Amino acid sequence: TLQADEHEAMALVARAERVFSSEEPAPGEGLIHQFELRRRFLAGYSALRTKAPQRLAAVLGRIARYEAGLGEAGLDPATLSPRGTAPEQSLRDLLRSLAFFILLLPTALLGTVLHYPAYRLVGVIATGASRRDDDVLATSKVLAGALLFPLTWVGVAVTIGLWWGVVPGVAALLVAPLSGYAALSFFERLDQFAGGLKALIFSRFRRRGFLRLVAERRAIREEILQLAAELEG
Numbered sequence: 001t002l003q004a005d006e007h008e009a010m011a012l013v014a015r016a017e018r019v020f021s022s023e024e025p026a027p028g029e030g031l032i033h034q035f036e037l038r039r040r041f042l043a044g045y046s047a048l049r050t051k052a053p054q055r056l057a058a059v060l061g062r063i064a065r066y067e068a069g070l071g072e073a074g075l076d077p078a079t080l081s082p083r084g085t086a087p088e089q090s091l092r093d094l095l096r097s098l099a100f101f102i103l104l105l106p107t108a109l110l111g112t113v114l115h116y117p118a119y120r121l122v123g124v125i126a127t128g129a130s131r132r133d134d135d136v137l138a139t140s141k142v143l144a145g146a147l148l149f150p151l152t153w154v155g156v157a158v159t160i161g162l163w164w165g166v167v168p169g170v171a172a173l174l175v176a177p178l179s180g181y182a183a184l185s186f187f188e189r190l191d192q193f194a195g196g197l198k199a200l201i202f203s204r205f206r207r208r209g210f211l212r213l214v215a216e217r218r219a220i221r222e223e224i225l226q227l228a229a230e231l232e233g
Helices: 007-023 031-051 053-073 087-130 134-164 166-205 207-232
Strands: none
Touching: 007 053, 007 207, 031 053, 031 207, 053 207, 087 134, 087 166, 134 166, 166 207
């Protein structure tokens, strides 16, 4: 478990990590890489807070201004890339995403309807059990979800089995969790699509502002690398 002096430190480190990682995301980076990056940022934050608080404040202020610019443009750091904004590539991505949404829509709607009651109940149970403690909230959500979602699948399978027979019931037991996964993938992809579309429109009609944000992110990344080199030296 990552340790920090306070939740604010973790929040600030997470903001810096998002800026840093979104500049040149490497393919295949998993949770281990993310954990290691977060650990290194946390160590660097603690060292800078002691040795160079003014430089730390300057970097955080720059990140805050960059985030404000993203917020005004309605953009996400992950979609802010000058590459991939070529018209041909953008059109191919758009058509590919639309095909994905059309094919997955029926299954995603089924999964949403089936799992929404359990999803809402998980939130209610976790919020009541956590008493606003973030760590307890996350654990409560995991435990409640691990109980309620399987109960949903079994309930759907039993209901269909009683109405239409054993074979449809077994099929429902297999389809129900897959429909939930389809719904999750659909809405995650929809968020990514919306973010990419915003970035594409912004890059076309406000090109100068788009490139300025890209350049600022790169400058922040270079400044973080320079600070890291100084600390390690």
